[in-house]
Amino acid sequence: MATDIQTRLARLRARRTGTGNLSLEALTESAVIAKSLNTIDGAKVEDWELRGKSDQFWTRYALGAMEAVDDTYTRISKETGERVANQLRERLGRRGVSAEFKLQGSVPLDVHIRRVSDVDVLALTKDFKTYDRGGAMAKRGAYRNPTDRTSREVLAELRSQVEADLEDAYPKADVDTTGAKAVKVSGGSLARSVDVVPAHWYDTEAYQASERQADRVVRIYDKKNAKTIDNLPFLHIELIGRRCDGIKGGLRKAIRLCKTVKADSDRDIKLSSFDIAAIMYHADMDALRMGQYSDLAVLAETQRHLDALYQDSNAADKLWVPDGSRRIFDSEEKRTWLLRLSMEMDELLQSVYQENFPGQGASSTARGTQRELVGLLKV
Numbered sequence: 001m002a003t004d005i006q007t008r009l010a011r012l013r014a015r016r017t018g019t020g021n022l023s024l025e026a027l028t029e030s031a032v033i034a035k036s037l038n039t040i041d042g043a044k045v046e047d048w049e050l051r052g053k054s055d056q057f058w059t060r061y062a063l064g065a066m067e068a069v070d071d072t073y074t075r076i077s078k079e080t081g082e083r084v085a086n087q088l089r090e091r092l093g094r095r096g097v098s099a100e101f102k103l104q105g106s107v108p109l110d111v112h113i114r115r116v117s118d119v120d121v122l123a124l125t126k127d128f129k130t131y132d133r134g135g136a137m138a139k140r141g142a143y144r145n146p147t148d149r150t151s152r153e154v155l156a157e158l159r160s161q162v163e164a165d166l167e168d169a170y171p172k173a174d175v176d177t178t179g180a181k182a183v184k185v186s187g188g189s190l191a192r193s194v195d196v197v198p199a200h201w202y203d204t205e206a207y208q209a210s211e212r213q214a215d216r217v218v219r220i221y222d223k224k225n226a227k228t229i230d231n232l233p234f235l236h237i238e239l240i241g242r243r244c245d246g247i248k249g250g251l252r253k254a255i256r257l258c259k260t261v262k263a264d265s266d267r268d269i270k271l272s273s274f275d276i277a278a279i280m281y282h283a284d285m286d287a288l289r290m291g292q293y294s295d296l297a298v299l300a301e302t303q304r305h306l307d308a309l310y311q312d313s314n315a316a317d318k319l320w321v322p323d324g325s326r327r328i329f330d331s332e333e334k335r336t337w338l339l340r341l342s343m344e345m346d347e348l349l350q351s352v353y354q355e356n357f358p359g360q361g362a363s364s365t366a367r368g369t370q371r372e373l374v375g376l377l378k379v
Contacts, residue, residue: 005057005351008264012064015114015263058351062299065260066253066291069114077107080192081119084166084185088123088196091165097158098126104197104218104233106273109240111255116263117273118184118193122218122233123162128154129201130219135208143203151200151228155221158198159183166196180224202230214238232323239322240277243285250288253298254280258306258341261348267340270333278321278328279309279338296352303349306342310335 085101092099105120106112163177166185173188186193202217214235244251258276262269283305290297309316319328
């Protein structure tokens with residue numbers, strides 16, 4: 001955690017308020033001057049910036065890192081995704097390709113963080129789907145028009161067309177076609193970066209029985225390896241959302257905390273948002289539930305959980321992503337990134353603890369630290 005706290009606070013505020021064009025020095029100075037006015041550079045000071053004592057900078061950083069972005073930012077993110085979808089829908093339609101579009105990822109799950117999380121849009125062709133032949137709908141003859149075309153052929157063509165259409169639709173934007181799974185469009189007239197993922201539906205046996213979107217597989221194309229990959233993005237959203245709602249919001253706070261710390265770290269941490277959400281899905285929910293009383297309890301449990309997973313590699317290796325599609329730690333690199341994220345959280349917890357209990361070392365047990373931080377109901 002080499003980055004100093006004033007720089008981290010400036011980065012956090014820049015992401016959350018849209019003041020990214022100001023220098024770090026200007027952001028820090030304006031924060032000090034404008035606190036009494038409840039505004040910084042004309043923007044309203046957020047709640048986390050006024051919590052705790054005036055000199056508890058690490059505490060405020062931790063609190064702000066957990067906080068959801070405001071409704072306006074989220075609305076604009078969704079509208080930007082819809083705007084890109086509308087352009088593609090029209091342009092693909094002119095070429096006889098019928099498509100539907102769905103938001104996936106951090107934005108609909110409400111774990112996005114400003115200036116880091118892109119808007120993820122699935123571009124699903126409606127002219128092609130595959131299905132489990134043993135499912136109830138297949139046995140009833142619900143699927144028609146068999147074809148000899150393969151998923152790989154269809155999605156490779158759709159990917160090429162999406163790339164061309166985005167370049168035509170947004171000539172002043174940056175269209176990055178090098179990604180394995182998504183085409184990224186950013187800049188120009190777009191308020192947010194948007195990742196467009198070409199895909200089609202695969203109707204599983206579970207979906208054919210329930211007809212719930214959460215049970216429906218999305219088949220996407222890996223351009224770099226010329227192969228297809230099956231995902232369950234809506235089941236992922238449903239499972240994490242349900243678990244979080246059951247504990248009054250602590251899980252989403254923990255995920256945002258990890259994502260923010262990763263974004264501000266000087267260490268190389270390449271865990272995806274999906275992996276971070278999956279990791280925290282297996283934390284102690286009773287401990288995260290205490291976040292409804294003190295957000296710092298979420299920090300304490302996040303630190304404990306990451307440390308425990310790194311210390312016990314056998315336990316970590318047994319963990320699966322929520323939708324059951326793969327193990328979380330499916331490469332040795334992810335173990336290294338886990339260590340680095342865990343080290344960041346260790347250092348953050350220690351700094352926060354020292355601010356709230358000056359002159360004392362953190363408790364000898366993670367649970368002891370958590371009990372002490374939960375006692376700080378004011379933060």
